[in-house]
Amino acid sequence: MNSQQLCNLHGMVALVTGAGGGSRGGLGPVIARTLARAGARVAVNDRTAEWTQATVEELRQLGLDVEGFPADVADPEQADRLVQSVIARFGQLDILVNKAEAHGSGHRSDQVTDDEWEHALAVNVHAPFYLSRAAVRHMRTRRFGRIINVSNISAIRTSVLNGVAYVATKEALYGFTRHLAIEVAQHGITVNALLPGFILTPKLAGEWPAERIERLAATVPALRAGTPDEVAALVAFLASREADYITGAAIPIDGAVSVVPGGRAAPESAFV
Known part of the structure; x- marks a missing residue:
């Protein structure tokens, strides 16, 4: 089932950060593509113009309605200008997907x-x-909004593979999600977090040897890595009107890693 069957985002505008690199990138470009295929007009963001444009060109070749907005979102002034630029260009902003991240x-x-x-x-x-x-x-002011923060399963499971800085900051993002949800619920805005586990992105597949990928996949109860499309489909659903009553949630998408009792499943495991 594709994203267009799952939800309808026609008339909405989405901003996806960390969405550069096109087919060389991670989850961000796939999320941008999925939201656009569901009908949203999508603002693609990454830190550099070159990386941003790579996704824009690929998605436009598919006939999708996307535009690039390069900015360093870790800079408060650039982050604010980015949001204002998207609103100025499209007249509104309905969906914010915070995908940009510093890797572990x-x-x-x-x-x-x-x-x-x-x-x-x-x-x-x-x-x-x-x-x-x-x-x-x-x-x-519009009495509607969707904020979707891409955290990580290590926020509730911890991770030796990713390390302390990544785990600590992803758990902080999880806490921010829950608090903001309470603040804005009365205004028709939902705030949710995704907790992906071992997701085999194009970037990861290009960097890791097949043997290591297979070894880590074997530590997942589902006995495989997740796909970027599976994560993006969940983002599209949370962005839709069908998800109006889901807010403050942190949703694992991890092949049941988060519910495994005890410690590691193997000598090398993404999560402990």
Whole structure:
């Protein structure tokens, strides 16, 4: 079943951060494509114009309604300008998907540098806050909005593979999601978090050897990695009118990793 069968986003405008790179990227480009196929006009964001344009060109070749808005969302002024630029261009902003992230290094607390810690905070916590703050000001006047924060299953499970800075900041994003949901529920705005587990993105498939992917997939109860399309379909549903009463939720999409009791399933496992 495709996203157009799952939901109808016609007449909506979505901003997806961390959506650059096209087929070389991660979850962001797939989320942007899925929302556009469901009928939304999509603002594609990434830090550089080149990376942003890669997704825009690929999606336009599919006949999808997308435009690029490069910006460093960890900078509060750029984040605010980004939201205002999207509203100025499209006249509204209905859906904000906070996907931009600083990836995990696997470092322990005694290995993390000040720069690494600050970068993880800036991208994984500060950026979603800046963007959500700007978006809520607009969404509140329209009595409608969807904010979807892409956290990670390590926020509730922890992760040796990703390391302390990633885990700490993804858990902070989870907490921010729940609190903001309470603040804005009365204004018709929902705020939810996704907690993806081991998702085999094009970027990951290109960087990791097949043997390692197979080894990690074997530690998942479902015995496979998840796909970007599966995550994007959940984003599209949460963005739709059908999800009006779902807010403040943190939804695992992890092949049952989050409900496995005890410790690691294998010597090398994404989650412990």
